[in-house]
Amino acid sequence: MARVVVDVMLKPEILDPQGQAVQRALPRLGFEGVSDVRQGKRFELEVDGPVDDAALTRIRELAESFLANTVIEDFTVKVEDEKVEAGK
Amino acid sequence: MARVVVDVMLKPEILDPQGQAVQRALPRLGFEGVSDVRQGKRFELEVDGPVDDAALTRIRELAESFLANTVIEDFTVKVEDEKVEAGK
Incomplete structure (x- = not known):
């Protein structure tokens, strides 16, 4: 069980x-x-x-197909490790 | 000039x-x-x-007051350094 974060931002x-x-x-x-x-x-x-790499490749496909509109948006996929600064 | 990222997620x-x-x-x-x-x-x-710490404190105030609804949302403030996995 791991948390993967997909950030989608406008280009x-x-x-x-x-x-x-x-x-x-x-x-x-x-x-x-x-x-x-x-x-x-x-x-x-x-x-x-x-x-692993296979799972990340699959998640990148998923992000590209469904989470981001790559005509106007960029996305990044990262495995979450630690938070640098925590709010409340 | 630095980039600070505020992530706001539902609790x-x-x-x-x-x-x-x-x-x-x-x-x-x-x-x-x-x-x-x-x-x-x-x-x-x-x-x-x-x-610096003063700027981060100010940004946390800003996030708490305006970017997040702390009744239902948590937020984290971090200074962006590097991306672990870049999409396109």
């Missing part, structure tokens, strides 16, 4: 109105110094069995 | 219909072996200046 050249809305709201809310915000999706998949 | 005890819909669709689509899927949001913030 850099695609306009991101959600992220822009957040970025423009921040100074009004008292947070300066954030020059850009992009908003995307994060999928956490609990995978049965070992996550 | 484990909160039902996630989007993730469930994805998880249930996978066997139909030929992908077995994924026992759970959770879907959340990923924010990529481009921060001006160095990301």
Whole structure:
């Protein structure tokens, strides 16, 4: 049992109105110094069995076919190990 | 200039219909072996200046106040270093 994370973000050249809305709201809310915000999706998949190369290849196919629209989105697949900074 | 990533996920005890819909669709689509899927949001913030402890504290406040609904969502803040597995 392992957790695999698929992050799906709009490609850099695609306009991101959600992220822009957040970025423009921040100074009004008292947070300066954030020059850009992009908003995307994060999928956490609990995978049965070992996550070997074959499993990762399958998950990349899955992400490419169903989780991301690769015309406008990029995705990354990673096996989750540790969190660098934990919120609450 | 550094990139800080805020991941916002529903708390484990909160039902996630989007993730469930994805998880249930996978066997139909030929992908077995994924026992759970959770879907959340990923924010990529481009921060001006160095990301020191003060900046991270500020970003955690920002995430807690505006990016996450901490009644139903957890968030993590991390400074992005490297991608373990890159898709396309």
